[in-house]
Structure formats: C-alpha cells, structure tokens
Amino acid sequence: MTAVAPRGLPGLAGVEHIGFTVPDLEAATAFFTEVIGCELVYTLGPFQSDGSWMTDHLNVHPRAVMDRLAFFRCANGPNFEVFQYESPDQHPVPPRNSDIGGHHLAFYVQDLDAAVAHLRSHWVTVLGEPTDSTGPSKGQRWVYFLAPWGMQLELVSFPDGKAYEGALDQSERQGVRLWQPEMPDQSPR
Structure with a gap:
C-alpha cells in the first residue's frame, strides 16, 4: 500500500495576518x-538595503525604503500588517477588484445599517447601498466603502447565517463551513 502525502502546508493553523501598503501610515x-475601531499593537522601521536584500526577500525595488510598518488587531480575525514605502517604481493608485492583484478587506459587523451610518458620519465614501446576497450567500448583506487613500473595504453581516449552511447537504460542501468571526458575549455579567 502506497502512503498518500497530506495536502497543503504541514501544521497549517490559519491566517495570522494580512499585509498591505498605504501612502501615509499616520493617517491610516x-x-x-x-x-x-482597530487597536495599534506596535510599529517598526525604517528598513532599507544597499544590496539586493529588498528584492531578494520582499520582491520590491532594491532601493525601496520601508519607512515604517504597523501591526493592528481588529477584534477577531487576522492581524493587519500595514506598510508605508518609498520606492522609485511605486504605483500610487490602489488596484481595483477587477485588476490583477485586486483585493479588499471585509469587516464583519452585527448591524450593517448602524455600521454604514457610522462610516457616513465620518465622511467615508460608501459605494451604493447595502446589497442582499442570493444563492448560497443568501442571508448575507454587504456594502463596499473606500479608505481615505482609495483602498477598497467591505462591511458584511449575516447574523442568522448563510443559506449554504443549511440548504446544501454535507456531500456537496464536504462538511466545511466558511470561517467567521465570533462576536463577544454582550450579555450583562
């Protein structure tokens, strides 16, 4: 009998952090x-190299300077590692979702309407109105918004779950549920 090698990374525990670059770390x-409502945990920097270290280790221009980086914790979920770089070949415009490398960060909230009102009260650009999902995501509401530097972000909420959790049988989804943050207990103690 031939042994089957396990799939994936040995010891994989989950996503520890997500990293992205901003034009002004203080403003971010x-x-x-x-x-x-995130918490700043710590900052580091600057980092630069006269050799090829920046290219060899970070796949950036060899003369790129990482001015500073900061780690944030945003309730439950992966940490954020946020960079401020200077680089001779830097692209100053964030990618859109439709661009290669396009991305967004989604924040789970219990009350989407209250969160949208909060963003608007801080003059944050909210893209359209909240959308009710259909199909396997039915039960979810979401809306995109923009960080002050143009990065795409999202609010998402599905306090009663998503349709796929009950509508699809175990063989179709192989018993796997999407991870979601757990809300802290709000009951009085």
Whole structure:
C-alpha cells in the first residue's frame, strides 16, 4: 500500500495576518483606530538595503525604503500588517477588484445599517447601498466603502447565517463551513 502525502502546508493553523501598503501610515493609523475601531499593537522601521536584500526577500525595488510598518488587531480575525514605502517604481493608485492583484478587506459587523451610518458620519465614501446576497450567500448583506487613500473595504453581516449552511447537504460542501468571526458575549455579567 502506497502512503498518500497530506495536502497543503504541514501544521497549517490559519491566517495570522494580512499585509498591505498605504501612502501615509499616520493617517491610516488614525483611520483604522478611530473610524474602524482597530487597536495599534506596535510599529517598526525604517528598513532599507544597499544590496539586493529588498528584492531578494520582499520582491520590491532594491532601493525601496520601508519607512515604517504597523501591526493592528481588529477584534477577531487576522492581524493587519500595514506598510508605508518609498520606492522609485511605486504605483500610487490602489488596484481595483477587477485588476490583477485586486483585493479588499471585509469587516464583519452585527448591524450593517448602524455600521454604514457610522462610516457616513465620518465622511467615508460608501459605494451604493447595502446589497442582499442570493444563492448560497443568501442571508448575507454587504456594502463596499473606500479608505481615505482609495483602498477598497467591505462591511458584511449575516447574523442568522448563510443559506449554504443549511440548504446544501454535507456531500456537496464536504462538511466545511466558511470561517467567521465570533462576536463577544454582550450579555450583562
């Protein structure tokens, strides 16, 4: 009998952090702490190299300078590692979802309408109105918004779950549920 090699990374435990670059780390810190509600944990930097270290280790221009980086914790879920770089070949415009490498971060909230009102009260650009999902995501509501530097972000909520959780049988979804943050217990103690 031939042994089958296990799939994936040995010891995989989950997503520890997500990293992205902003044009002004101080302004991004204010946005993530004051508007979103994340906590700044620590900062580092600057980092630069006269050799090829930046290219060899980070796949950036060899003369790129990582001015600073900051780690944030945003309630439950992966940490954020946020960079501020200077680089001779830097692209100053964030990618759209339709661009290769396009991305967004989604924040789970219990009350989507209250969260949208909060963003609007802070003059955050909200893209359209909340959308009710259909199909396997039925039960979910979402809306996109923009960080002050143009990065795409999303609010999402599905307090009663999504349709796929009950509508699809175990063989179709292989017993796997999407991960979602757990809300802290709000009951009085």
